[in-house]
Amino acid sequence: MAHPVHITFLGGLGEIGRNCAALEVEGRIVMLDCGQLFPDDLPGVDAVLPDFTWLLERADRIEGCVVTHAHEDHIGGLPYLLKDLAAEGVSIPIYGAPFTLGMVRGKLKGEGVPIPELIELGDHAKLRIGPFDCEFLPVTHSTPSGLMTIFGTPQGRILHSSDFKLDPTPVDGRVTDLPRLRELAGSSGIRLLLADSTNAGIAGSSTSETTVGPVLRQVFEANEGRRIIVGAFSSHVHRIQQVVDAAAATGRTMVVMGPSMVRNVTLARELGLLRISDKMLAPDTELDDMDPARTCVVCTGSQGEPRAALKRMADGSHRFLKIGDRDTVVFSSHPIPGNEASISRLHNALARRGVHLVHSGQLGVHTTGHGKADELLELHNAADPELFIPVHGEYAHLVAHHDLALGRGMSPDRILRCTDGDSVSLTDDGLVPASRVSDEYVMVDESGRRVSEDLVEERRAMSGEGFVFIRVVVDGRKGRLIGEPVVESRGWVEPADRQDWHDQVASAVADSVRSAVDDGQRDPKELARMARRATGRLVSRRTGRRPALVPTVEVR
Numbered sequence: 001m002a003h004p005v006h007i008t009f010l011g012g013l014g015e016i017g018r019n020c021a022a023l024e025v026e027g028r029i030v031m032l033d034c035g036q037l038f039p040d041d042l043p044g045v046d047a048v049l050p051d052f053t054w055l056l057e058r059a060d061r062i063e064g065c066v067v068t069h070a071h072e073d074h075i076g077g078l079p080y081l082l083k084d085l086a087a088e089g090v091s092i093p094i095y096g097a098p099f100t101l102g103m104v105r106g107k108l109k110g111e112g113v114p115i116p117e118l119i120e121l122g123d124h125a126k127l128r129i130g131p132f133d134c135e136f137l138p139v140t141h142s143t144p145s146g147l148m149t150i151f152g153t154p155q156g157r158i159l160h161s162s163d164f165k166l167d168p169t170p171v172d173g174r175v176t177d178l179p180r181l182r183e184l185a186g187s188s189g190i191r192l193l194l195a196d197s198t199n200a201g202i203a204g205s206s207t208s209e210t211t212v213g214p215v216l217r218q219v220f221e222a223n224e225g226r227r228i229i230v231g232a233f234s235s236h237v238h239r240i241q242q243v244v245d246a247a248a249a250t251g252r253t254m255v256v257m258g259p260s261m262v263r264n265v266t267l268a269r270e271l272g273l274l275r276i277s278d279k280m281l282a283p284d285t286e287l288d289d290m291d292p293a294r295t296c297v298v299c300t301g302s303q304g305e306p307r308a309a310l311k312r313m314a315d316g317s318h319r320f321l322k323i324g325d326r327d328t329v330v331f332s333s334h335p336i337p338g339n340e341a342s343i344s345r346l347h348n349a350l351a352r353r354g355v356h357l358v359h360s361g362q363l364g365v366h367t368t369g370h371g372k373a374d375e376l377l378e379l380h381n382a383a384d385p386e387l388f389i390p391v392h393g394e395y396a397h398l399v400a401h402h403d404l405a406l407g408r409g410m411s412p413d414r415i416l417r418c419t420d421g422d423s424v425s426l427t428d429d430g431l432v433p434a435s436r437v438s439d440e441y442v443m444v445d446e447s448g449r450r451v452s453e454d455l456v457e458e459r460r461a462m463s464g465e466g467f468v469f470i471r472v473v474v475d476g477r478k479g480r481l482i483g484e485p486v487v488e489s490r491g492w493v494e495p496a497d498r499q500d501w502h503d504q505v506a507s508a509v510a511d512s513v514r515s516a517v518d519d520g521q522r523d524p525k526e527l528a529r530m531a532r533r534a535t536g537r538l539v540s541r542r543t544g545r546r547p548a549l550v551p552t553v554e555v556r
Ligand SMILES: [Zn+2]
Pocket: 069, 071, 141, 163
């Protein structure tokens, strides 16, 4: 019997975001990615993280963390995890491609987290990490230097695809290395495949990133005489390259805008991943003096992010750039699910300013970074795994990927569908569900502080239905109320009607608390419950609403 490999999924299986898994042999753990999730409907929550409790309990047994690529859903949790580990006196090495590690370094610096040992991985690198003989292969994705990982384990090879597509003509010529997978499949095989499910439910194949370049070029030519502003993801270096190429071909100077865009462009240039000459670049402070017809701005905010450059331009609050009917704004990205409404508001705000809009709904100014069904099947065919777990996706994506594998002829008992918090064991007998760990959403605000479920619930209730505050003071010795209850509310009833409602609540609460006090009740908590009940009855019966109720009772 070979030692089993335990795989624990802390996030990313059931949502796009917070990808994080741990592989373990004989108690030695190697982590795979540590991402965050951007919440779209949690008020006052900036990031959602995996619950690191399970890892922190085993902190001294973590031998490192492999980060597959530079997207936030893979590296965004690192500052929080490393801080928590440092509190336990533990620092772990991070393994990744130079670009990915550059992004990690920038992120940790920005958060004031001490930089751990960063170990660079080249394409085709082979090295031992903890109990595993690892090999790293290039994959094409919407950020450079993505790596899939082959973990050599006592139970055979485990292949993790990373986020990938099969682009035959990527901008940097660096294609996903399926030939090496076929080679490995032919020599002692791949035991278990963990693969990206994001686009499993979409038929066909994605289009190549290099198809975007000519479309951008056409847009630039068609908008001669106008200033062009392109919104794109700051980590999408190859897209930025194609914007730069279109600008160069049409004689425009580039202005790179937004802190993350500036940071990533600088990093990518340093690493030779982005070709742009110094003389083609101008700082945003010079925009006023530049000929708009010979200017191209590349910036963040194409997802409608509230603080990003595009939003400020649309508001008219951008420091250096006032836009109007001589500007063309190109959205070189697709809406991420959940962002549609804010993007549509942004489109409208820009259109009101007379801006000419170009987006992926009209022209091929964007293509996905995740392989569709045919590409996933090609990966399955190349790796020909004995066992399969779909990863990286919302639940429906995981199911679609499961179905794809079945359709390819994989027998159902060789596929295990897992979700956040599942721990499985790979043994001589195959995949065995082992246990469950916490899959709780760990929510943090902008400053990195934890936000509880209760707090989010309160904010939701307040933002939806308002709140009612009730304060009662009781003279415990004499057994009577001191003054009348004080009632305040916001967001519950029309301001003009407020006083009348407050009086009614005050009188209902006074009756209820008074009769309890007459019966000898002196416990402030118990009396507050009565006040809440009396308020709740009146509120729901008369107004049919459910505002947050905040009763306080003081017994003197
Ligand atoms: Zn990605």
